[in-house]
Amino acid sequence: MTAPLPAEWAPHRAVWVGWPSHAEYWFEPFEQARDEVEGLVRALAGPGREQVRLMVGAPELAEGVRARFADLANVEVVPGVFGDVWLRDTGPLFWAGSKTAAAFRFNGWGEKYVMPGDETVAEQIGVHSGATLSWNDFVMEGGSLDHDGEGTVLTTRQCLLNPNRNPSWNQDEAVATAALAAAVGAKKVLWLGDGLLNDHTDGHVDNLARFVAPGVVACPIAWGRNDPNAEVYDAVARDLSVMTDAAGRKIHVLRIPSPGLVLDEDERPIPASHMNFLIANGAVIVPTYGDDRAADMACQALKEAFPDREIIPLPSNAILTGGGSFHCISQQEPE
Template sequence: MTTPVPAEWAPHRAMWVGWPSHGELWEENLDPAQAEVEALVRALAGPGRELVRLLVGKDEALADARARFAGVDGVEVVDGRFGDIWLRDTGPIFGAGSARAAAFRFNGWGGKFELEHDDTVATQIGAASATPLDRHDFILEGGALDHDGQGTILTTRQCLLNPNRNPDWTEDKAEAALADSLGARKVLWLGDGLLNDHTDGHVDNLARFVAPGVVACPVAWGRGDPNDDVYAEVARALSEMTDAGGRPIRVLPLPSPGLVLDEDEKPIPASHMNFLIANGAVIVPTYGDERAADLVCQGLKTVLPDREIISLPSLAILSGGGSFHCISQQEPA
């Protein structure tokens, strides 16, 4: 039987982060996105925290990345190739002790954004981390799953059962695949993800394990939150679930960022749930509402009291479709 994937709060030997490298994709948001990722990397590499392996995806971006982090302890700049920075989805999922990692097929989130080199990222990370890869012949993105370290996996039907990934999958087939590849003992199924999320409802924007038997999920914040009904349904569904060990799931409600609009006045999938649990810290993305962010940090401190809770802006990264969790992947110790 495959050993379950460790929980994110388990110790890490390293943390991979993608560096915004492609001006043609980020356009006017390239410099602001690089500034936000630099702040994230410096927070992660604080004393006693992470070895950050910063994957740079293009030759032209390499010298600048090396210059920014020259002399910063705990940052290793890695020359690589990717379509974009979403390593949570394109990279491998590391198993216990990072003795091996699981690699999956990647099809650009159901064919929406198929970029050169994204389908090689898992191979590159496996080689650079000296981790043998177990390859699985189905499509899966790491952001579609969340793990409690004891064999419970949280996901959404909107993504995992979407015919644009694995057309023949049912819940039973998906559960068998996750048991074989990632040690799933029980899969908790939520429904839809956030409005206008091009990942088709990744769970790392919606609900996250923060302790065994405890799942953080958003509650609507302010007027006109476009995901109010989705959040209410997630909390209701979770309150009726148990984990692989038979514990009833306890819900930790945390404020959403509220209504966040892009330059065309269209709601975008901003989420505090895209926080990153690191050695000694939790990094929380913020989107302009400091009161909501502060309440999220206070809530996370109640379940992760041994970590510093750090909030950092992520609006420029969000313009590309995700946040801190989306651009990272941990190597368990």
């Protein structure tokens, strides 16, 4: 039987972060995105925290990035090749000890964003980390799952059962559940419905609901009158409240204020989420989007969930223009 993947709060030997490497994918926010990723890296590399493996998507950039972080001994710049920074989705998922990892086919989020090199990221990370990859013959991104370390997996039907990923699954939860059992040791899959409005990942769960402890799942509550995802958030909370995990515990739902309505340059709602936090050794890094009150309340709620970790809010507006935030651009190697 396949062992369950460790929970993200388990100790890490390292964490991977993707460095924005291609200005043509970012346009005007490119330098601001780099500044925001630098802030994340420096928070992760704080005393007693993480060995950071900073993957640069074009080898010729490596020397300049090394100079940028020359003051941090525990930041390793890894030259690589990728289309964009979303290592949570393109990289492998590591088991305890990080000697082995699960890898999956990647098709550019349902063939919407196919960029050269992304399909090879899992292999590159496996080679550099020394992990043996266990390849699975289906399409999946790491951000479409969240797990509690005991075999309970959270996901959304909108993404995992989307015919643009694995049409042969034909919307069949049982088939997908069996695939996850074999691939990542899922003992029970908790199926949610839709993700955030205009989420080009087709509803990744790491923007919607996250385990913060066994039997405890955080999900948003609407902030402000015009929150475009208010109904989705309430539906998620209702669904979770009647679920149990793989150990038979009833799920406790922790509601955390959303960032509210966040608009892009064309005045369209974009999928900003405090749920895209990154659990690190000794810290939780929380993305913020300009509303200090919403961010402060979200951080207070997360402090209740993680009383033994420092809660660090950092801006992520520019990273969000690329489609995600801190969780999306990272991947941990557990001890």
